[in-house]
Amino acid sequence: MADQQFVKEIADMTKDFPQWYTDVVLKTELVDYGPVKGTMVIRPYGYEIWENIQKEMDARFKATGHKNAYFPLFIPYSFLTKEAEHVEGFAPEVAVVTHAGGEKLEEPLVVRPTSETIIINMYSKWVQSYRDLPLLINQWCNVVRWEKTTRPFLRTSEFLWQEGHTLHRTEEDAQEEALKMLGVYVEFMKNVLAIDVLSGTKTPKERFAGAVDTYSMEAMMLDGKALQSGTSHYLGQNFSSSFEVKFLDSDGQLKNPYQTSWGTSTRLIGAMIMAHGDQRGLRLPPKVAPIQVVIIPIAAHKGGVMEKATEIKDALTKAGIRTFIDDSEQSTGWKFNQWEMKGVPVRLEIGPRDIENGQAMLARRDTHEKFAMPIAELETAIPALLDNITETMFKQSSEHLYANIVRCSNMDEFKAAVDNGKFVETMWCGDEECENKIKELTAASSRVMPFDQTPCGDKCVYCGRKGIKRIYFAKAY
Amino acid sequence: MADQQFVKEIADMTKDFPQWYTDVVLKTELVDYGPVKGTMVIRPYGYEIWENIQKEMDARFKATGHKNAYFPLFIPYSFLTKEAEHVEGFAPEVAVVTHAGGEKLEEPLVVRPTSETIIINMYSKWVQSYRDLPLLINQWCNVVRWEKTTRPFLRTSEFLWQEGHTLHRTEEDAQEEALKMLGVYVEFMKNVLAIDVLSGTKTPKERFAGAVDTYSMEAMMLDGKALQSGTSHYLGQNFSSSFEVKFLDSDGQLKNPYQTSWGTSTRLIGAMIMAHGDQRGLRLPPKVAPIQVVIIPIAAHKGGVMEKATEIKDALTKAGIRTFIDDSEQSTGWKFNQWEMKGVPVRLEIGPRDIENGQAMLARRDTHEKFAMPIAELETAIPALLDNITETMFKQSSEHLYANIVRCSNMDEFKAAVDNGKFVETMWCGDEECENKIKELTAASSRVMPFDQTPCGDKCVYCGRKGIKRIYFAKAY
Numbered sequence: 001m002a003d004q005q006f007v008k009e010i011a012d013m014t015k016d017f018p019q020w021y022t023d024v025v026l027k028t029e030l031v032d033y034g035p036v037k038g039t040m041v042i043r044p045y046g047y048e049i050w051e052n053i054q055k056e057m058d059a060r061f062k063a064t065g066h067k068n069a070y071f072p073l074f075i076p077y078s079f080l081t082k083e084a085e086h087v088e089g090f091a092p093e094v095a096v097v098t099h100a101g102g103e104k105l106e107e108p109l110v111v112r113p114t115s116e117t118i119i120i121n122m123y124s125k126w127v128q129s130y131r132d133l134p135l136l137i138n139q140w141c142n143v144v145r146w147e148k149t150t151r152p153f154l155r156t157s158e159f160l161w162q163e164g165h166t167l168h169r170t171e172e173d174a175q176e177e178a179l180k181m182l183g184v185y186v187e188f189m190k191n192v193l194a195i196d197v198l199s200g201t202k203t204p205k206e207r208f209a210g211a212v213d214t215y216s217m218e219a220m221m222l223d224g225k226a227l228q229s230g231t232s233h234y235l236g237q238n239f240s241s242s243f244e245v246k247f248l249d250s251d252g253q254l255k256n257p258y259q260t261s262w263g264t265s266t267r268l269i270g271a272m273i274m275a276h277g278d279q280r281g282l283r284l285p286p287k288v289a290p291i292q293v294v295i296i297p298i299a300a301h302k303g304g305v306m307e308k309a310t311e312i313k314d315a316l317t318k319a320g321i322r323t324f325i326d327d328s329e330q331s332t333g334w335k336f337n338q339w340e341m342k343g344v345p346v347r348l349e350i351g352p353r354d355i356e357n358g359q360a361m362l363a364r365r366d367t368h369e370k371f372a373m374p375i376a377e378l379e380t381a382i383p384a385l386l387d388n389i390t391e392t393m394f395k396q397s398s399e400h401l402y403a404n405i406v407r408c409s410n411m412d413e414f415k416a417a418v419d420n421g422k423f424v425e426t427m428w429c430g431d432e433e434c435e436n437k438i439k440e441l442t443a444a445s446s447r448v449m450p451f452d453q454t455p456c457g458d459k460c461v462y463c464g465r466k467g468i469k470r471i472y473f474a475k476a477y
Numbered sequence: 478m479a480d481q482q483f484v485k486e487i488a489d490m491t492k493d494f495p496q497w498y499t500d501v502v503l504k505t506e507l508v509d510y511g512p513v514k515g516t517m518v519i520r521p522y523g524y525e526i527w528e529n530i531q532k533e534m535d536a537r538f539k540a541t542g543h544k545n546a547y548f549p550l551f552i553p554y555s556f557l558t559k560e561a562e563h564v565e566g567f568a569p570e571v572a573v574v575t576h577a578g579g580e581k582l583e584e585p586l587v588v589r590p591t592s593e594t595i596i597i598n599m600y601s602k603w604v605q606s607y608r609d610l611p612l613l614i615n616q617w618c619n620v621v622r623w624e625k626t627t628r629p630f631l632r633t634s635e636f637l638w639q640e641g642h643t644l645h646r647t648e649e650d651a652q653e654e655a656l657k658m659l660g661v662y663v664e665f666m667k668n669v670l671a672i673d674v675l676s677g678t679k680t681p682k683e684r685f686a687g688a689v690d691t692y693s694m695e696a697m698m699l700d701g702k703a704l705q706s707g708t709s710h711y712l713g714q715n716f717s718s719s720f721e722v723k724f725l726d727s728d729g730q731l732k733n734p735y736q737t738s739w740g741t742s743t744r745l746i747g748a749m750i751m752a753h754g755d756q757r758g759l760r761l762p763p764k765v766a767p768i769q770v771v772i773i774p775i776a777a778h779k780g781g782v783m784e785k786a787t788e789i790k791d792a793l794t795k796a797g798i799r800t801f802i803d804d805s806e807q808s809t810g811w812k813f814n815q816w817e818m819k820g821v822p823v824r825l826e827i828g829p830r831d832i833e834n835g836q837a838m839l840a841r842r843d844t845h846e847k848f849a850m851p852i853a854e855l856e857t858a859i860p861a862l863l864d865n866i867t868e869t870m871f872k873q874s875s876e877h878l879y880a881n882i883v884r885c886s887n888m889d890e891f892k893a894a895v896d897n898g899k900f901v902e903t904m905w906c907g908d909e910e911c912e913n914k915i916k917e918l919t920a921a922s923s924r925v926m927p928f929d930q931t932p933c934g935d936k937c938v939y940c941g942r943k944g945i946k947r948i949y950f951a952k953a954y
Contacts, residue, residue: 032603034549034595035595040549050547074621095586097573097588100634101570101571144550
């Protein structure tokens, strides 16, 4: 019955996944469309998820020695042009301020699409000696990239993100940092968002504009498409030489430092929705769920029910669990559907008979299991239950990922796999021409070359020449 | 000696307060100038203060029932013009995006100077019934106001802030909210930033553009000038009628809801510096200090010193105290000066003789007192010491404020007081003409009309007509 009801409201995910996504993000009040095309409003229920993501992520950045700072939104247009590849990549999608304070500006200002240029410009003032390195800074902010086709969380003209920008004395130090932060992201995906990812190196074609190497993690959505969920770039000396940043090394030589940058964004919320959702709506990983346990009083008007519900709420809140009592006048059935749609990990029902029995009924959003639990055990058992839900959801994500990777050794297999919504694992000759042709033929783009480069074949899947790179391809958001 | 050294580096605050401020904010690495005129970079030491302010403030907003959300940076120009006073106030200082994605935009976009218009536009979609009210939302974000004269933290083209925007069923509810949030700000100033303020109502001339009433808190800086440190506005139905927001009330009538907005910004960091600093540099209130206790090992090379210092650091960190060991190769004297300049509330010295005696030497930044404390007591005594420092600093702030308010009944007294760097408390007839003339004559502007309107005289200090408002005037930042 519940499913029937929601089939009417939320599009069938097996038939129209994009419409399912739109229905879910709007109906659960995560987001709304802003008045300017391509912009989004992150509503309180969505923003609380972002706050939880920030809290978890920020603690990881600080534990790895980074500090936060804030750099200006407006970048002089001339900065963008200093690094040749960077301007080529970003110039087409920037928003430009031409007037301010009632006057035309002498130089137009770019609304930051990313902050490499303005940050390296500041670093040039702050770094003199090898003693000033490494410089490990992160920024939480908004960025603007003018996109033609937009979708809430996945691709919007403005989005929220974090961008780490670090400077190092040697190439090795910078490479180590870039990989370490990718590792932080992958661990976060597993333990916080409960999503398994493929990580590795991007092909030169898919690199960040201005990077020497781009490392990425790619998640598989329920429709089999890939979502690039976080990237970490080794920038070498590209920006530090263009912006003339020099430090005096211990050998008395002036050198350009080596740089990294790395970022994740509100796109992670999109990843979470499309990796975990089901026909009933959201399934939120407990670590980021605004409400972890929703308490539904049954026959709330009966003596003692609301008192017991409140008592349980207070005990759970004290145990650090985000708990909410739905004491609205809606029917119990409506409440069940509503909070399932909103993805709350655990529903707790408490009625007169439960109270008599000294227990509460629990329902897991991830597995739909329902079971009774003694009220006296809730405080200690629910934190463990929430951890178990995270683990179970990660396992589901991991199984879905690996069940949908097809190893292919020719283009017929490749095309069939992509058409079936699979990721392709194959070998590639390293020629960008083949990468382009594959995309033309199949609409699949290269995702990553995994760090484990054990060959899975010997020939390039497209041209038949020697395959030198093990690589994943998929259609992507 | 220490003072002598810093006299050379930091301008004499009694002779050139603005230069003292600039020297302090730059040398302590709170901030740097951005490449675009009027912009600032908030460096890690400054940003950590902001993070602590955010944490304290955000907890207060949530405790009073508010949730955070995020609204777009870009506002259609037409929105700004819908509320007549609002556009008059903000149009001259907005930055305008005219091009994006390589094309000229059909309608120019304003980079938000404040978000009343875009938020009320969204609220019009979300509010249908009285059951949807109150709507209590806050936003943490950046805003842009193109200013001619700028100074780090106090007035910059871009700054960080929070803006609360609420909708209510009745005028009474909205007025209560506006005053409640001013109360939250005042309590925050006292218990977190240790600053006493004057609070009250702004004159119509000094109101927010579009408000019915503006409530403000005004802090006194060490040079006797006022700094408006936070405002809360009762907006009535001004925006909700312009934007046609209507809700169905329980009486079956469609009505425009009543609105408030309230904000504080990175300007609070400027307030903190100029309310508490001294010739040696910053004095940071413990609740926001990035480092609350700095440990200086004395004769660190001697056996056991670093071990004991680390042991103390671990114990204090575990007790929730932000602690840092300065084990750099600088001299002890340099370290003392450095951390005094950086405003760390407590310095803890530990050397071989202290260890023998089972004690550490503590020095308070606020009072310059030095005393020994048994090592075994540090964990429990230092949290209490930090609270005592907050209280002491608040008391100093309060004494400074009330010692520098002069009650005046004529313009000779008024002018003399202002020229002496005092706040003036007086009576005013309520005529804007008098307010303007006073500003022309003395450069002092009206700050607030206190909530306690017990008359302090009977005539308007300027025109001699009946004084109907008790009011504070001061030169202001």
